[in-house]
Amino acid sequence: MLRIDNLTKRYKTGDTALKSVDLEIPRGQVLALIGPSGAGKSTLIRCVNRLVEPTEGKVSLDGLELTTLGTGELRRARRRMGMIFQEYALVERLSVMENVLSGRLGYVSFWRSFTRRFPQEDVTEAYRLLERVGLDHMADKRADELSGGQRQRVGICRALIQDPALLLVDEPTASLDPKTSRQIMRLICELCAERDLAAIINIHDVLLAQMFARRIVGLQLGEIVYDGDPDGLTADKLTLIYGEEDWEATIEKVDDEDDESSVEAELEAAL
Amino acid sequence: MSENSAFTRGWKRPPLIASPWLRWGLLIGGMVYLVLAFGTLDVNWDRVSAGLPRAQRFLGSFFPPDFTSRWEDIYIGIFESLWMTVVSTVVGIAVSIPVGLGAARNLSSRPVYLFCRGVLAVSRTFPEIILALFAVKLFGFGPFAGIIALSIATIGFYGKLLAEDIEDMDPVQAEAIKSTGASWLQWLNYSVQPQVMPRMIGLGLYRLDINFRESAVVGIVGGGGIGATLLTSFDRYEFDSAAAILLVIIGIVMLVEYSSGYIRQWVQ
Numbered sequence: 403m404l405r406i407d408n409l410t411k412r413y414k415t416g417d418t419a420l421k422s423v424d425l426e427i428p429r430g431q432v433l434a435l436i437g438p439s440g441a442g443k444s445t446l447i448r449c450v451n452r453l454v455e456p457t458e459g460k461v462s463l464d465g466l467e468l469t470t471l472g473t474g475e476l477r478r479a480r481r482r483m484g485m486i487f488q489e490y491a492l493v494e495r496l497s498v499m500e501n502v503l504s505g506r507l508g509y510v511s512f513w514r515s516f517t518r519r520f521p522q523e524d525v526t527e528a529y530r531l532l533e534r535v536g537l538d539h540m541a542d543k544r545a546d547e548l549s550g551g552q553r554q555r556v557g558i559c560r561a562l563i564q565d566p567a568l569l570l571v572d573e574p575t576a577s578l579d580p581k582t583s584r585q586i587m588r589l590i591c592e593l594c595a596e597r598d599l600a601a602i603i604n605i606h607d608v609l610l611a612q613m614f615a616r617r618i619v620g621l622q623l624g625e626i627v628y629d630g631d632p633d634g635l636t637a638d639k640l641t642l643i644y645g646e647e648d649w650e651a652t653i654e655k656v657d658d659e660d661d662e663s664s665v666e667a668e669l670e671a672a673l
Numbered sequence: 674m675s676e677n678s679a680f681t682r683g684w685k686r687p688p689l690i691a692s693p694w695l696r697w698g699l700l701i702g703g704m705v706y707l708v709l710a711f712g713t714l715d716v717n718w719d720r721v722s723a724g725l726p727r728a729q730r731f732l733g734s735f736f737p738p739d740f741t742s743r744w745e746d747i748y749i750g751i752f753e754s755l756w757m758t759v760v761s762t763v764v765g766i767a768v769s770i771p772v773g774l775g776a777a778r779n780l781s782s783r784p785v786y787l788f789c790r791g792v793l794a795v796s797r798t799f800p801e802i803i804l805a806l807f808a809v810k811l812f813g814f815g816p817f818a819g820i821i822a823l824s825i826a827t828i829g830f831y832g833k834l835l836a837e838d839i840e841d842m843d844p845v846q847a848e849a850i851k852s853t854g855a856s857w858l859q860w861l862n863y864s865v866q867p868q869v870m871p872r873m874i875g876l877g878l879y880r881l882d883i884n885f886r887e888s889a890v891v892g893i894v895g896g897g898g899i900g901a902t903l904l905t906s907f908d909r910y911e912f913d914s915a916a917a918i919l920l921v922i923i924g925i926v927m928l929v930e931y932s933s934g935y936i937r938q939w940v941q
Contacts, residue, residue, distance in 0.1 A: 480854035491849035508854025
C-alpha cells in the first residue's frame with residue numbers, strides 16, 4: 403500500500419539523513435522503525451507526508467505518487483496520512499474538541515472551520531473517538547489542562563478522524579512514563595487492527611517495539627540494516643543497528659515483560 | 674596524584690571578552706568618556722536657582738484646575754482624541770496583520786519577508802510627532818492627519834511584535850495542523866492564531882493606551898484632538914484650564930491601564 407523507492411534526503415547543511423531507502427508496507431501492517439538518535443527515523447516519516455521534502459526517490463500511497471504532487475493535491479493526499487507526535491503537538495490553547503476536529507480541516511471549507519461549524523457527522527465521530535479513548539467528558543477542556551497520556555490520546559483521535567489509510571507515528575511514548583507508554587502503544591495497535599490501518603511507528607524503546615509490532619525495521623545512519631520479525635532481533639542485529647553494547651539484558655527482558663509491567667502498575671497504584 | 678591535582682586546580686568564570694587588552698581598554702575608555710561627558714555638561718547654577726521660584730509660580734498657576742470655563746473645548750477635544758485613538762488603533766492593527774505575517778521568517782518567502790521588514794523599519798524610524806508633521810503638511814490641519822500619523826506608527830509597532838511572536842511560536846503545533854491537510858488559511862486560524870492571540874490582544878490594548886497619549890502630542894503640531902486644546906490654553910496663559918486637561922488625560926490613561934491589565938489576565 404505504501405511504497406518507498408530509493409528515498410534520499412540531504413539537508414542543506416550537507417548531512418545525508420536517508421540513503422536510498424526502499425520499503426514497502428502492506429495494508430494493515432504495524433511496523434516499528436528503530437534506530438539510534440540521528441539515524442533518520444523522523445526524516446523518513448516526514449518525507450512520506452512531505453513535511454520534509456525528499457531530495458530523491460519516490461513515495462507512493464495506493465499507487466498515488468506523492469513526491470510530485472502540487473499544493474492542492476498534496477493537501478488531499480495528506481488527509482489519508484494521520485500523524486502522531488512525540489510531544490503530542492496539540493494546539494495548547496484550543497479545546498480538546500477543536501484539536502480533534504482539526505483532523506477534519508482537509509475536508510471542510512475555511513468558513514466552516516473558521517466559525518467552528520463542522521458537519522454533524524464529524525462532531526459525532528469526534529465524540530465517538532473521544533469515548534473510545536476514554537476522554538469524552540473532557541471535550542471542552544483546554545488541551546494544556548490534560549496530562550501527557552491524555553494529550554497523546556487526543557493526538558490519536560486527531561489522526562484517526564482524518565479517516566487515514568496510514569498512520570505516521572513519531573516517538574509516541576518518548577515523553578510518557580513506562581506504564582502510559584504501554585497503554586498508548588496498545589491503543590495505537592488496537593486501533594490499527596480495528597480499522598485495518600498501516601502504521602510506521604518510530605520508537606527508540608526496543609522492548610516496546612518488540613512487544614507491539616509485527617515487523618521491525620532498523621535504521622542506522624540513513625540506511626536500513628534490519629528488516630524482519632521482532633524475534634529475529636538478536637544481540638548481533640542490535641549491535642548492527644546501535645553499535646557495540648551488552649545486549650543480553652535487553653533481549654532477556656522480553657520474556658518477563660508482563661511481570662514487570664504488573665509490578666509497575668502496582669507501584670503506581672500504591673503511589 | 675590525580676586526586677590531589679583536582680583539588681588544587683582553581684576555577685574562574687571565562688571572561689566575556691577573551692582579549693585582556695580589549696576588555697580593559699573598553700572598560701577604561703567607557704569610564705573616561707563618562708567623566709568627560711559629565712564634565713562637558715555646563716550647569717549654570719545661577720540660572721537654575723532663578724528658575725526654581727519661577728517653576729513654583731508656574732506650577733502654582735495650575736491650581737486650582739479650572740474645569741468649567743473651557744469645559745466645552747475640553748469635552749470636544751477629549752472626544753476627538755478618543756475616536757482618533759480608536760480609529761487609528763483599529764486601522765493600524767488591521768494593516769499590520771498582513772505586514773506582520775509577511776515579516777515572519779518562518780511563514781513567508783525571502784522577498785516578501787524583506788519587503789515587509791522594510792515597511793516595518795520605515796514606519797518605526799519616525800516618531801509619532803514627525804509622522805504628524807508630515808501628515809499635517811500633506812492633508813492639512815485636523816484629526817485626519819493625526820489619525821494617519823498614529824496609524825503608521827501603530828503598523829511599525831504592532832507589525833514588528835506580531836512578526837516576532839510568530840517567529841517564536843512552537844513549530845510542532847504548526848506542523849501537526851499542516852499534516853492534517855489543512856489549507857494555508859485554516860493552518861493560520863488553527864495553529865498560528867491560538868498561539869499568538871493572547872499576547873496580541875494585550876499588545877493591542879497597550880497600543881490603544883500609547884495612541885491616546887500620542888494623540889495629545891500630535892495635536893500640538895496640528896493633528897487635532899486634545900493636544901490642540903491643550904496648546905491653545907497654554908498660548909492663552911490659561912494654566913488652570915491646562916491643568917484640568919492634563920488631569921483628564923491622566924485619568925483616562927489610568928482607566929485604560931487598569932482595564933487592559935484586567936483584560937490581559939482574562940484572555941491568557
